[in-house]
Amino acid sequence: MNKVFDHFRKTLPWLFGLAVFLFFGLVYPHHLHYHEQFQLFLTTGDYFMDLAVKPGGIADYLGAFITQFFLFSWAGAAMLSVLLMLLQRLIFSVGNHVYPFRSWFALSFIPPIFYWILLCNENFMPAGIISVLITLGAWKIYFNLKTLPARYVYVMAMIPVIYWMAGGSVIFFALGCLAVEWIREHSLKKKLIVTLPSLVILAGIFFLAKALLPQYPFFRLVYGTDFFRFPVLYPSGVWVMWIMCLIIPFSGFLLPSRFRKEKNASLAGILLSLGIFCLGSYMVAVNTEISKEDIMAYDHYVRMQQWEKAIAKADRKTPSSPLSVACLNLSLCKSGMMSDNMFHYYQNGPEGLIPTFVRDFTIPMISGEVYYHLGFINTAQRFAFEAMESLPNYWKSGRSVKRLAETNLINGQYEAARKYLIILQHTFFYKAWANYVIGFLEDEEGINSHPEWGTLRKHRTKTDFFDSEQEKDMMLGILLQQDMTHYMAYEYLLAYCLLTKDLKRFEEYFPLGMELRYARLPVSYQEALLYIWSLTHEDPFRTVPYPISEAVMQNLATYQNLYLNSSNPEEVLKKNHSGTYWYYLHFRQ
Known part of the structure; x- marks a missing residue:
């Protein structure tokens, strides 16, 4: 049994790391x-100093350095896997110094699973893991100091250093070191x-x-590191993480005595x-939000202009x-497919065509992509700027800065474009x-x-x-009238009318x-035109x-027959006609 457990103990961290890697690489890449x-x-x-001057800035x-690699999801997944494995290793190492005992090994996985x-x-934010790792690393060094005065000086000297580097995680460092001294030392005076x-x-x-940073709320200074994107919120999960890192190394003292027997x-x-792994797997599954991952996936495909991947996902x-x-x-x-195929997919009205502007940092990103590709360059520029300035932690956005460089380049504002390009x-x-x-820049022929x-x-x-926002069809009409060959403006204009x-x-x-x-009239236009004609003419076919195809005519005849003669036409028509404009017209709100 001992050999099995030793092998199990060596293998488990690697299996855990593999699970994290596959989760963020396959299930959650777009997060x-x-x-x-x-x-x-x-x-x-300057960028380093802007972050380093505040508590937890290192x-x-x-964390920001690591996050930039998330542009490549597999690289990001590998980094998170390594960080969480390192977190487990440090918890286990610190616990071994406090109370070396084999059976509590699995408890060292609780903090990394919780941060997962x-x-x-x-x-x-990933910076939270870095904060905890810095603190655990400092705590591990503490155990290498053999003399009492050296440990005392180290603890008191490292408290401000760790606070500057890792923020509020210093709390469990200080309390953990003091708890060890109270266990080891018998003299109350010492x-x-x-x-x-x-x-x-x-x-x-x-x-x-x-006193030095009066502009920050006190509780934000206690947290220090940006564990959470919204700095005005102080989620309890951070405190729970700190408590786990403090208590679990001492958990050997709390285990039932029968677990302490070697046999x-x-x-x-x-x-x-x-x-722990069964419960952890369940909790990860419960907290996985696939609906958000799907939205992020579509947004990423549009950002990278991977149109075929978005369509394949749909x-x-x-x-x-x-x-x-x-x-x-x-x-x-x-991809030249909207006028033929848009009603083959679920449509939820004009919001699914051009989302209404909301003053936050997510929706303007997506709406801005639509406006950019339509040719509303100034609107796309405004949305990119609004999204970046709406970030709750006041950081800048690489995606927004890149878009601002593009819009200024297209508009001929070369000095403004140069400013953003120099940043990038x-x-x-x-x-x-x-x-x-x-x-x-200033190469008109090259840009054109x-x-x-x-x-x-x-x-x-x-x-x-x-x-x-209430007259998007008018905006699209003005855009189309400036260039009657602008097919996207035309198709969005007609799609807007169909969806409304x-x-x-x-x-x-x-x-x-x-x-x-x-080359031929798109299917959704055929369906709409034939339906309109059928409302005022006795023999529309x-x-x-x-130029309506025979297939569309036959489809409408079947649709009308089922619609008029079924007690529940919505369910009857759903199987074979849910991909038509008529079904959307009658049954979608």
Whole structure:
């Protein structure tokens, strides 16, 4: 049994690391992309100093350094896996110094599993792991000091250092070291000699930080490190994490005496491991939010212009949230498929075409992509800026800065574009792109011949107009009138009319697409036009003046028959006609 347990103990950390790696690589990759887009790590001294001057700034800096690699999800998954494995190793090592005992080995997995659960929430930051690791590393060094005076001096000296580097995690370092001294030392006087000054220093650094940084709320200074994206919120999960890191190394004292017997240690360790991993797996599964992951996936595909991946994902499971549907519709339009296939997927109204602006840091990112590719360059620029300035932790966004460089380049605002490109030149993964783009500054011919920027410069709005969320069809109409060959403006205009069920305006706007010369009339247009014609004509299939295919005519005849003669037409028609515009018109709100 002992040999089995020894092998089990050596293998378990690697299995845990593999599980974390596969989870973030396969199940949650777009949560990593989500983290990356809302920060901008710069390789400058000023950036380091901006973070390092506040408590926990070193952990924030290292967390931001790691997060930039989340642009590549597998690299991010590998880094999180290593960090959580290191967390387990340090907890186990510290616990071995406090109370070496084999059977409690599995308890050292509780903090990393708990932080894994926290990371299922997209607003918990990787910097929190760094903060805890720095503190545990300092605690481990403490055990290497053999003399009492050296340990006393070390604890009192390291409290302010750890607070500066790792923020509030210093609390469990100070309390943990003091608890060890109280266990080891028998003299009350010696206990008090280290305890009282240490507690005074611990409390004093918080009040000193408040005096030096009065602009920050006191509780934010206690936390120090940005564990959470919203600095005005203080989630209890952070305190629970600190308490676990403090208590678990001492848990050997709390285990029942029967587990401490050598003959029972191996069996107890295996059973404890299985129990913790079963419970941990369940808690990770419960806290995994696949609906958010799906929205982030569509957003990432649109950001990277991977239109075919967005469509393939929808083919596997049609999206239902407005943001996901908006990304899908943009992908369909960029692939030349929207006018034929948009009603093959779930549509939830105009919000799934162009989402309404909301002053936060997520929705403007997605809405801005739609406006950018349509040619509303100024609107896309405003949305990118609004999203970045709405970030609750006041950081900058690499995605937004890149978009601001593009919009200013397209608009001919070269000095503004240069400002953003110079910023991106101080990054790891945007530097090559910035160096490429900076060569286009003031190169009118180069920009005009560029496959993306040249097309957008041609299609962009060239006159002032009122940007109204309630009159998006008017905005699209103005955009189309400036260039009657702008197929995206035309298709979005007609799609907006179809989704708002405004068939009168659809019929009015339809002739505007004559310049586009479709090889055949798109299916959704055929369905709408034939339906409109059937409302006012006795024999629509013979008299309809549009090039309607026989398949669409037969489909409408079947649809009308079932609609008029079924007691529950919605359910009857769902199987074979849910992908038609008529089904959306009658049964979608």
